[in-house]
Amino acid sequence: MVQLSRKQIEYLNHADRRWNFKSGAVRSGKSFVDTAAVIPKRIINRIEKPGISVILGVSRDSIERNVLEPMREIYTDKRVGIINSRNIVSMFGEQVWCLGAEKISQVAKIQGSSIKYAYGDEVAKWSPNVFQMLKSRLDKPYSCFDGSCNPEHPTHWLKEFLDSDADIYVQEYTIFDNPFLTDEFVKNLCSEYAGTIYYDRLILGKWKRAEGAIYRKFADNPESFRCEIVVGEVNPQSSVKQFRKDDIVSIEIGLDFGGNQSGHAFVARGYTDNFQDVIILASRRITAGDTDAPIDSNVLDKMFCEFVGYVENTYGLTSWDGIHNLESVYWDNAETVLGNSIRNAVEREFPWITVRPAQKRRIKDRIDCTLRLMGSGRFWYTADARTVAKALTESVWDKTKAYDERLDDGSTDIDSLDAMEYTIERDMKDLIA
Template sequence: MQLSSKQKEYWNHANCRWNIKSGATRSGKTYLDYYIIPRRIRAVRGKEGLVVILGNTKGTLQRNIIEPLQKIFTPALVSDIRSDNTAMLFGEKCYCLGADRENQVDRIRGASIKYCYGDEVVTWHEGVFHMLKSRLDKPYSCFDGTCNPESPNHWFYKFLQSDADIYLQNYILDDNPFLSREFVENLKKEYRGTVLYDRYILGKWALAEGLIYKEFADNPKKFMIAKEDLPKQFDYIGIGHDFGGNKSNHAFVATGISFDNHVYKLRARSIQATGMSFHALEKELIDFVEGIIGDYGYPSGVYCDSAEQTMINSYRQHTTYPIYNSIKRPINDRIRCTLLLMGGERYHIVEGECDDLVRGLTTAVWDSQVLEDKRLDNGSSDIDILDADEYSFEYYIYRLVGNYDA
């Protein structure tokens, strides 16, 4: 295997109780672990304690860890994660568990752990990590983990600054010599002007503050496209729909995705929610969808805020449109997707058709009153239109910008 100088340093010197690689995306952090994991497991073979792999969810573990290990070492040495959340890795039974919720790891609570690998540690529930600290209780117990930086207020950053027995490496994107220069420059361009550049390019634990879509707010015209310049055909058309409350608006946004994965905001509309009946809102939906059908074709789906099941069921009874619940991916994943699309010049807005959405994107800010990254929600219509926009394409986040591999 070929290793960078940073990876060789970790291989030779990461011998603490906690061994952590933090830093930029695609900087080579996780690749090295495909060889660290079998080395650690073989070192504790036959000793008392469990082998555990923790990640955001069982699905991300299968995708990020198990499948790459299988490609290198074959399924004979690395099995899929089974229904009981275990896999056989290099002759050892290994528990593979999601760590996004505290109760996910109840089956290993109270057990001794001889080796644990941690994927995407900053996405874990803090209680899972505190449980893990008390379970690595053997003299030979150790942990390897990776993470991309988040806010310096994050609980894991505070742990990294503690006096625990930690071997910590910090990576920047340029630490990976095996990436093409073109890819590196494109990635830098996509993250430029956002807090994500500091985190995922420079590997810094940086605060999210001020305008979220600063580059857009500085020059909205850069993202505008004339209707006559749109692609002749779209691979996908989705309509996002958010329901407003007493002081906010109902919102609709139609998005077209081209075959080359550019995103086009075809039309957006925000309507005062106060005093509007279900019947009146249903008529507004029908008018909006029929307008999109007339101009662009039949939508793949209308994706509605899943909190309003009564209204969604009414839509299904009184229309023939494919009506779906939004899946409500984490808001920050939706924001990150939008930022990457903007940075990569793949986010376009039809001029004159999306004024409410333009206002929402221009005014969106991070909440300065909380410790974690959070979009400020002041109950205004600007938030409703942003949610509707994100619902319209969130099913295709991974297709559009990948899985943010570490």
């Protein structure tokens, strides 16, 4: 039997408007009440009525992960099917469109359609154009929308809509509104976000502007994140955290190419087993004034290969069957010519290393992952990574922007942060699972 919290029952009893929203903290139960009760009820009540039903999320994958999978756990795959090639899923006897809402082009298939019911997942991450289109499509007397979101900055387009005089019911959640979370989980999540803008948004559920230092906990005390890599056993009396060299199971290197106001940055990252600890092993930043000759691709190739060789000799390990723990290089995919040159140079000298372009996932997601690693005591750097430590200390939000953006005006070292993030972005889901 499904159990609901007081807040969730309150939503079921009062969410009877054209627009119904739950805004607030992560893991506060916003989405569970939708998958357990709201979506089935809305769809079933509109069967055989004119119009289509739609589920919108950031992407098709996020709809599957956040909405459909939890519903199947409750109602089985007989009531909640699989999204087909036409982006349609069978739910409770109704054909429901499932579409990504990050770009307006993704929802072109339903433009012109009359929508009788729409559910929105992670609405604050949508393209505002998609939301504007949706307004005109909910054109039946019985049309309605249910949606959930985590707060962003207070001038966000969705916040402006929620504060408008439209026919809206809004319910706000903090993490403490979910009685089914353990005290230990809540305590750990609070500590991960403590001292950051994400505590206000994702713990307290507030629409709060991002200001000041991004990595405040690190900036206040960088030495508390410093570690040493030792050969043999660790010294329990050491004044800094120590890791055995043998405990580093994976090393990868990020490379960010500099522009007019920046420099080239090399960053090596190590993992301990099961993504437990993230260690920034070494970093270098190269600017035009650091060399006698101009930094062309040949000079850059040579300098980068020297850095790779240093990381391999200092922190790398080779198993008895020839397997190296220095595995991959990820380069800034905005510079294809330089990236291909780096790939050729590295593969000549270090043929076991895979060289590929970075994915360059959303900067906000990369920041969030790093902050959570810091908050949970799993982020470290060595004395060889001072450029990254300095970059983290100085990194601030751009106060001139209405949305969250890291200041990138040449006054801080964004290159080292990008290079560092290229080494963890593919693993973010596992790192914060």
